[in-house]
Amino acid sequence: MIADRLKMIADTLPTDVTLIAVSKTHPVEAIAEAYAAGERRFGESRPQELKAKYESLPKDIEWHFIGHLQTNKVKYIAPFTHLIHSVDSVRLLEAINSEAAKIGRFIKVLLEVHIADEGTKFGWDPDELRAFIRAAEHKKFPYIIYEGLMGMATFSDDKTKVGSEFRVLKNLYNELKSTDMPQFSTLSMGMSEDYETAIAEGSNMVRIGSAIFGNR
């Protein structure tokens, strides 16, 4: 079942779009099934759950942290996480940087931007993020590698609305990439319900859970 759904989705994705299989709340057996089908990138949203799964599964898995991260939990995931998608504050950047310095590991992050009109309260306001980067504040964290942006659209059937929210993020990504952040390579947007719209608007990384693993 998982293998079939995975293949169906993977077959429809353009080759320059990276799939993250969001396995949060699902047991290690489900991840092992996807792993056997060839998937190597998984997304989790709780630090201790991610750490436990990391410890019991093959070490060539690339783990992506996608949930809200509290500063006191950075230590659980800092040693091995491939990319943290959900960096939504200066305080969290400070915490990740200091943990990274402690263990001597550079950590890749995406800055989460608030683009929806409801749902999650998390993420930078676009103007706040512009100001932060213009002021070169991001350079205070030498152990952080800034890879790009992440965002979640409003949960809605209105594709025009969802598309226009993704477009805001894509435009901000292009703006920052062409000015202060030329190293940006990753625009993480799109989930089970809206990934096709996200790809049409320029996403190059989609985070898909229920369409692969079933409902949580």
Ligand SMILES: *Cc1c(COP(=O)(O)O)cnc(C)c1O
């Ligand atoms: C749970 C989650 C997903 C996956 O959601 P699905 O609707 O199951 O595809 C993607 N991104 C984030 C940030 C999530 O928390």
